[in-house]
Amino acid sequence: MQYDGVYYFVSCEQCEKAGPRTDSPEDALVMWNSNSSTMFVYGEDLRKSRILKKMECQDRRDDRFVVQIPIVLAVGGIRGRRVTGVMRNVSHFGAFLELTGGDVSAVPVGIEDFRDMETYLFFKLPKEMPKPEDGADTSVQTFRFSPRHLHQKREVVAVGGCFVQLKTDQTETLTALVNYSSEILAAHA
Incomplete structure (x- = not known):
């Protein structure tokens, strides 16, 4: 713990x-x-x-799977300043984002400041993803997001972080997305 x-x-x-x-x-x-x-x-x-x-430990990091999902990151609370971008990979615990639009200036230069801000990630599940059997919501997903590392290069801000305070339905949605992403990866291998 x-x-x-x-x-x-x-x-x-x-x-x-x-x-x-x-x-x-x-x-x-x-x-x-x-x-x-x-x-x-x-x-x-x-x-x-x-x-x-x-x-079940196989390596030093959790498995991350490639995705290309448009996202909106709300910085400074659920109604905070909006930054748009793309989720590049996802795992059961977090995601890697590339932020390129919206109010990119809302993203602090230092990760310490960013970690202290309340941040939310919004995205829609891919259309091609099979509908969950339990009828889970496939509309806009809202996850609390905690930035853990940050890299800025010109107009692109790369942010890696973890999901915070997941509820049961969010865990199920995330598991479905990770499973879908791993199946896509396996199909292209």
């Missing part, structure tokens, strides 16, 4: 994967244990006596 001064999250000491950020350790634990890449082998966090599923 980790605490970054704002959010709680579970991370793997072996491969450095980190689970979604949440407001409480209990929610962080639930989100970690509900992730599809955790195995049904239970261990114990001896410091807190919480039951954790162990991560």
